[in-house]
Amino acid sequence: MKDIDVIVVGELNVDLVLNQMHSFPEIGKEKLAHQMTLTLGSSSAIFASNLSSLGAKVSFIGKIGQDQFGKVVLQSLQNKGVDTSLILQSPALNTGLTVVLNFDEDRAMVTHPGAMDELRLTDISPEHLARARHLHFSSYFLQPGLKNGLPTLFQLAKSLGLTTSFDTQWDPQEKWDLNLTELLPLVDVFLPNEKELLRLTQTNTLSEALATLPKNAHLVLVKMGNKGSVSWCQGKVLPMESFLNKEVVDAIGAGDSFNAGFIYKYIQGSSLEECQRFGNLTGAISTTESGGTTAFTDYNKIKRIAQEKFGYAL
Template identity: 30%
Template sequence: MYDKLSGEKKGIVGVGSALMDLLVFEDDAFLKGISDIKGGMTLVDGSFAEGVLEKVTSEVTVVPGGAACNTIVGVGRLNGAATFVGKRGRDSYGEHFEQDLKQNGVTPDLVMSDTPTGRVLSVITPDAQRSMFTYLGAASELAPEEISPETFAGAAIVLIEGYLVFNQALMTKALASAKEAGALVAMDLASFTVVEEALSFIKEEVIPAVDILIANEDEARAFTGLSDEAAALDEMSRCADVAVLKLGSRGSRIAVDGTVTEVAPVSGGTIVDTTGAGDLWAAGFLYGMVMGYSAETCGNIASACGYEVCCVTGADIPEAGWARIRNTLPAS
């Protein structure tokens, strides 16, 4: 699909926040009692997260998370060459996080910290929408000097987590190191709230280094200022060689070199939780890119990944789901 990916390198390296996801199912009234924002991501301190946990009425599900981590775990489960770069605490959450990476075929490249491992409280409402409240903890301490071109040796694509715009020095160093290593840079805009808060930095400092730009409709609207989806994708394609507009249950659109490919969604089951849907979509898409598949095939793999994760709680697709996804892959 993309001639700049031709070569021996097949690795996909993700740089992002090492976080544990704490998932709870609550109604809209509960959410309204703790925040005026539904959907998106809000940064909070550790005491806020603990205070909310004391009020929850549902069981708390604990799974490793973080946007780039979810994507890289998906690449690993597809048997791709996957590495995750981040920072964790010297605690049980951090040990759980690292072991989970290894079990999912991901090479951990983690810096240690005495600060607690970060975590995300995801409140999932009956409409399957999730509102995320993030305490970054150790993840926020990953420093520019802990990233170098050697970090990305063997990488065809480096995925820079959109949330890193809140650490501008780290984001700038990661972009420069990825380029120096000869990798393409992919960025998922992550959340419309992130885009709104850091729009100038994203447009002026980040986008010039991005080769693959991925967004859902809310993020695309915040980034471009355009409500018309076709116009928003066109504007995104002026910013990156590959532009993707994820449309949830309506599928996706992929723009490459002026050609737009419409990708149908996968459907049929009951949608339980949208946590990780965009992240796993990106996993299938980036994996397909390094394998040299067409835009349509990349999109179909991505749709299968995004669909399967919506059928379970959290971003951990069970093996039966991965088996169905692998059945969508072209014969080697």
């Protein structure tokens, strides 16, 4: 019985976000940030939270510590309607933390992985996966415990009748050692941003990167910030303009919000064009408030922002 729309396997942490900075830190100097927010972080959690706010039934598999930051993670997800019963807690581990420094539309981040390092394939039950229609995995390079088991995870999901999506996120070590030829045939929707795809394919332009994709890859969505997005499907390329926000609060979680919007439409069987347009919209909505999730309090708020900020009726 599939009673879950999307099951998310991924990293969990809180974000300490510092905004209203006049410049980035410099060694030996002190800088001021005039706004501070402690909020739910991690690509996977932002995706899950915002997808649930859109109306999907979402469950999460991850690992955290038995500490105050862990409580923030659980409470934040539960407040958005995400099922947290499959999240593992360990008294021996710390919940991960990312310090985010925002300057204009750019940012710098420092992460303590904590429990994110310790999630293993053996923590993921086939019985739990079988309850879902779709599997989403994010932040490959932040989860070394799953690195060698990822093909097995996707193969298992496919054998249980799930569709799959995958967002690598950035590699902090910048080694980019990921076998796309092995993985992409198992992934229905691949969701890198432009910079990540160029690193992964060791190319200099988007057209070169798309040309190197394995011929048996399925659907690739390339996120390009305020330039919109580009989809690739069996060699056909579809660029789509962004919903431009002229008053960006911050861009944290904008890519994850794109993922949430795209997958929300994808699991409903919508066309590629409709999925991509809705992803562009939810990515833009994310930038209207701080932290990646605050613009997605509930569906009525999402509808209001879409109409008032972008002239789009949901």
